[in-house]
Amino acid sequence: xxxxxxxxxxxxxxxxxxxxxxxxxxxxxxxxxxxxxxxxxxxxxxxxxxxxxxxxxxxxxxxx
Ligand code: SF4
Numbered sequence: 001x002x003x004x005x006x007x008x009x010x011x012x013x014x015x016x017x018x019x020x021x022x023x024x025x026x027x028x029x030x031x032x033x034x035x036x037x038x039x040x041x042x043x044x045x046x047x048x049x050x051x052x053x054x055x056x057x058x059x060x061x062x063x064x
Contacts, residue, residue: 001048001062002038003051003060004061005033006060007032010030010031010057011057012026015051016031017031019047019050019051019054020044020047020050022044022047023047049062
C-alpha cells in the first residue's frame with residue numbers, strides 16, 4: 001500500500017496527522033506523507049486507511 005497527499009486539495013486541517021502521525025506530517029500549510037512510507041508498513045496500514053477515509057476533502061488517495 002502507498003499513500004500520498006494531493007497538495008492542491010489539502011486544506012491543512014491536520015486530521016490525518018492526528019490520526020496517523022507515523023505516516024503523515026505537516027509541511028507548512030499542507031500535510032505530506034513521509035518518504036519512508038512507500039510502501040506503508042503493514043502494521044500502519046489500518047491507520048493510513050483511516051486517515052484516507054477520514055480526510056474531509058478526499059486528498060489522500062490509497063494505492064494497493
Ligand atoms: S486530513 Fe486531508 S485535508 Fe486534512 S491535513 Fe490531512 S490531507 Fe489535508
